[in-house]
Amino acid sequence: MALSAADALVPDTRAPRARRIGLSRPLTWLRRGAADLQRVPHISLRIGAAVALAGMVLTAAAWNATYLAPALLGGFLLVAPFLALPMYALSRQLERQHAADADQAWRAWRGNAESIALFGLVLALAYIFWERVAAIVFALLYRGEALHLSRLPADLLSGPFAGLLVGFFVAGAVLAAAVFAFSVVTAPLLLDRPVDVITAALTSLRCCLRNPLPMIVWAVLIAALTLVGFATVMVGLVVIFPWLAHASWHAYRDLVAA
Numbered sequence: 001m002a003l004s005a006a007d008a009l010v011p012d013t014r015a016p017r018a019r020r021i022g023l024s025r026p027l028t029w030l031r032r033g034a035a036d037l038q039r040v041p042h043i044s045l046r047i048g049a050a051v052a053l054a055g056m057v058l059t060a061a062a063w064n065a066t067y068l069a070p071a072l073l074g075g076f077l078l079v080a081p082f083l084a085l086p087m088y089a090l091s092r093q094l095e096r097q098h099a100a101d102a103d104q105a106w107r108a109w110r111g112n113a114e115s116i117a118l119f120g121l122v123l124a125l126a127y128i129f130w131e132r133v134a135a136i137v138f139a140l141l142y143r144g145e146a147l148h149l150s151r152l153p154a155d156l157l158s159g160p161f162a163g164l165l166v167g168f169f170v171a172g173a174v175l176a177a178a179v180f181a182f183s184v185v186t187a188p189l190l191l192d193r194p195v196d197v198i199t200a201a202l203t204s205l206r207c208c209l210r211n212p213l214p215m216i217v218w219a220v221l222i223a224a225l226t227l228v229g230f231a232t233v234m235v236g237l238v239v240i241f242p243w244l245a246h247a248s249w250h251a252y253r254d255l256v257a258a
Contacts, residue, residue, distance in 0.1 A: 033247025
């Protein structure tokens with residue numbers, strides 16, 4: 001039966017389906033992300049540079065207040081899916097064989113503005129929660145002389161600070177795993193389809209539950225590459241951030257059925 005004009009304007013509210021994928025698919029996403037980055041370097045690298053600059057500002061803020069470093073830098077991983085929205089839009093343009101349009105990519109969120117704004121708020125609240133958790137861990141487990149960011153890795157790996165390192169790692173891993181599970185495809189899904197935040201987050205969770213090993217591989221790759229960016233004093237994020245963002249679009253395309 002043919003749809004009326006009014007019916008045609010009603011968005012499809014059926015819950016998106018999660019696909020099952022192979023263990024090696026995250027490597028494919030990285031290859032496709034690199035290909036997108038090579039096609040639009042003039043746009044992607046500018047966004048990467050802006051993110052790297054923000055990371056440098058956070059590092060400078062934590063230089064003389066080292067207890068803030070885990071909260072400021074670790075929180076980057078929590079809000080990155082939201083910051084990557086323009087990159088998802090660029091990858092969608094390339095997928096549709098359209099010319100890359102930076103202005104359109106920056107405005108793409110308007111198609112589902114309310115849900116995307118709510119998702120951003122949720123990530124911001126997760127960031128604030130992580131900052132409070134990190135402060136509590138520091139207060140409970142810190143012992144000894146003041147830590148300095150310039151020698152933080154060596155200090156944390158030494159005996160007196162081993163407990164503090166374990167505390168940060170356990171608390172951060174639990175929160176990061178929860179945020180990852182509920183957000184790994186949420187932002188690109190909200191950008192691409194007229195769904196609400198709860199539907200998108202539950203779809204993300206279903207993708208993780210259906211593909212636990214590939215998603216663990218993907219999470220490890222994201223964390224490892226981000227750490228490389230941190231280790232290069234944020235300079236590496238100029239390339240790594242847009243690369244991972246483009247790759248995340250392809251992860252969404254593989255994981256969520258059309």
